[in-house]
Amino acid sequence: MRKSVHLIAAYLAKHDMQVTVELRGDQAEETILRENPDLVLLDIMLPGKDGMTICRDLRAKWSGPIVLLTSLDSDMNHILALEMGACDYILKRRPLLFC
Template sequence: MSKIVFVEDDQDVGELIAAYLGRHDIDVIVESRGDRAEQVIVDADPDLVMLDIMLPGKDGMTLCRDLRSRWTGPIVLLTSLDSDMNHILALEMGANDYILKTTPPAVLLARLRLHLRQAGSSTSSNEDIAPALSGHKALRFGTLFIDPVNRQVALSDENIALSTADFDLLWELATHAGQTLNRDALLKTLRGVSYDGLDRSIDVAISRLRKKLHDSATEPYRIKTIRNRGYLFAPHAWESHSE
């Protein structure tokens, strides 16, 4: 049975969704306050976290951002706020999905199951990828150094802390430097699943990598977006830390 922490201050909504998901083999822990949720999540170690945005103590966007720095599992925003700006902000904060509360329960269940499957595939794939990387030599692009044996990244002598999934994504991009990789190729390699047209986890991970590797958020030049094609790791864009 999968386990979810659902942070929702409306008791009726929390109980209804918990009951529905419980009938489909998903155990739900409901927490009503945003300022208590992070510790609950760390203690419970769930398979997925689902957050409302409007919460007492700490809002869901801030909670998502703070949680992402210490927890790598899927995060879903479930909200009544139908706003493109909120949707974009949620993805930038590290969320994997943004779902409206008006979504039919069966569709919500299907999307949660998708994230749970992908998280499970990612764990299995990472276990397979780690030993495979040990046979490769370190890569250097200007001031960027990537060590696959110790799984360390440095930029201008600054150590860059990356999650396992983000390191694997960077390694996949860097070993195909100068080539455009689409979402489908990245998901198949890293998670063993195909792109379904909805999954934004690669986009979110790319955004995190750009931020940590001091790339531009508005006009990225180190990990480039190639419109309608995918992402390209630029091998000659790492000559200085502050370009």
């Protein structure tokens, strides 16, 4: 996860966007409310608190866009994410391995 987070952060920063990275789910909500970002990219699988729960809890306090960016490829997770208040659900594709 950390490698993809830093790649995404570097790409956004290169395009003149201010980026704040929070790697722990149990600290994410506090960081988001303090920073009040224009957009939240949120992974579902985070240590401390999962992204679905963070998304649901944030919706009661914050109205900005939340996009879940995850490797969990199931229709049920996609539906649940949207029901929890996410604006979109983007699947991180795993590279193919050819032997």
